[in-house]
Amino acid sequence: MTSDEFHKTELVKFQAAKPAQKGLMTEEVVSQVIEMIDQGKLRPGDRLPPERELAKQLGVSRPLLRAGLRAMSSMGLLKSRQGAGTFVVKGPPMLDSEPLRLLAALHRFSFDHMFETRSILEVGAAGLAAEHATGEQLATLADEIAEMYASLNDPQQYLVHDICFHRAVAAASNNPTLFTLVEMVSAVMYERRRETIERAHDFSESLELHQQIYRAIRGRQPEEARVAMREHILRAQRAFAIEESELQSTKHIANAEMQIG
Numbered sequence: 059m060t061s062d063e064f065h066k067t068e069l070v071k072f073q074a075a076k077p078a079q080k081g082l083m084t085e086e087v088v089s090q091v092i093e094m095i096d097q098g099k100l101r102p103g104d105r106l107p108p109e110r111e112l113a114k115q116l117g118v119s120r121p122l123l124r125a126g127l128r129a130m131s132s133m134g135l136l137k138s139r140q141g142a143g144t145f146v147v148k149g150p151p152m153l154d155s156e157p158l159r160l161l162a163a164l165h166r167f168s169f170d171h172m173f174e175t176r177s178i179l180e181v182g183a184a185g186l187a188a189e190h191a192t193g194e195q196l197a198t199l200a201d202e203i204a205e206m207y208a209s210l211n212d213p214q215q216y217l218v219h220d221i222c223f224h225r226a227v228a229a230a231s232n233n234p235t236l237f238t239l240v241e242m243v244s245a246v247m248y249e250r251r252r253e254t255i256e257r258a259h260d261f262s263e264s265l266e267l268h269q270q271i272y273r274a275i276r277g278r279q280p281e282e283a284r285v286a287m288r289e290h291i292l293r294a295q296r297a298f299a300i301e302e303s304e305l306q307s308t309k310h311i312a313n314a315e316m317q318i319g
């Protein structure tokens with residue numbers, strides 16, 4: 059077959075898939091794959107059938123199939139691995155935090171509201187972690203504390219391990235719904251905190267509170283774990299407000315200097 063002929067066949071197939079209804083068809087692909095997940099035909103970690111086969115199975119063209127699969131990847135349901143194919147995400151379940159980030163920007167979510175949300179979710183998660191954490195999850199928490207200690211002089215690294223610690227607490231709650239929500243909120247907070255963290259003055263107090271949270275979880279004391287987490291998030295909120303206002307005033311001075319200069 060010449061490349062021209064090949065092109066024509068591809069075109070015919072594409073037309074057969076009703077390009078006018080492309081948006082609708084993409085949703086159709088998504089809902090069919092979701093149905094396969096619902097019915098247990100696809101499980102976490104499964105590889106999707108090859109593109110050609112799946113397109114045939116669902117009765118859609120390959121470009122539409124790809125569009126549908128991309129939409130599902132951005133929902134955090136599928137993941138493509140170069141050369142290996144497309145897989146159903148194994149876990150831990152992750153939601154794409156981009157929609158929340160956009161909503162936060164669009165509606166100007168205040169950081170006080172974000173911290174309040176974190177407190178509600180993570181105080182609860184700390185209590186559940188004290189009840190349900192496995193030995194392996196406790197070891198992960200201890201590792202993150204050690205990493206935080208090792209990066210006391212490196213704000214960006216400290217922040218990464220701080221986030222990982224909170225993620226590990228949420229995972230140790232052994233409630234996947236809660237874990238997913240904590241993940242999504244903390245990803246949005248991380249973006250903002252990364253800009254202000256350089257202004258943080260001292261991490262030793264923060265480290266001490268993380269240790270208290272860890273000790274309470276390890277000691278199976280839910281109430282102590284909740285108290286320590288509540289206190290930590292409250293102080294983080296205050297520290298963030300100070301970093302943020304310093305950052306704004308620096309920007310303000312820089313702008314004024316630019317105007318004078």
Ligand SMILES: [Zn+2]
Pocket residue numbers: 220221223224268290294
């Ligand atoms: Zn923290």
